[in-house]
Amino acid sequence: MSEASPRGTYLVIAEALRKEIKEGEPLPSEAALMRSHSVSRNTIRRALKVLEADGVVESEPGIGWRPARSGDRRSLDQRMIDLITEDSLSVGDAYPSEAKLCERFGASRTAVRRVLAQMEGHGLLATVHGRGRTVRALPTHAAQP
Incomplete structure (x- = not known):
């Protein structure tokens, strides 16, 4: 991510991930996301926390992040x-x-x-x-x- 975003880099990344997940693409690891977006782990985790709060992804202890199960899609x-x-x-x-x-x-x-x-x-x-x-x-x- 070469340019600063007025919305906050983590929000831009969250929206990009939301779109990818909606299209059925697998969720990359935090390390892969850091490399592809050229940002810190903290920025990636902030983006993932936004998606978690919206019910798009969930954290699985010992495994990492994954798209949320297709149950209740309300935030x-x-x-x-x-x-x-x-x-x-x-x-x-x-x-x-x-x-x-x-x-x-x-x-x-x-x-x-x-x-x-x-x-x-x-x-x-x-x-x-x-x-x-x-x-x-x-x-x-x-x-x-």
Whole structure:
């Protein structure tokens, strides 16, 4: 990648990988991606984390990154918001812990924390020190099938 990108190099790489995966191409190793894009491992990992949060790729411990299984294609953001409706949570109810969310959605703690911060920022969740997160407001949309 010879020119700096106004969007951020990792976002440009993420979009290129998203397109390749959608076309059915195999996901190269991190080392191969570093060579082909002439960037650091950190940049490649940031791109992969974006795709992981969107449900496009998943990390398999001991193996590396691979395209996500073809199950639920909603983004992690959408699935975590929809959980409020799917689990019939009301304002004031406890929201699941980070560990339970990681297990339920097969996502990394980093990705889950990013979405939780967004949900708090949008006023859907509130954090009470020592008690965890609670539902602060209900989503304004219905869960998608």
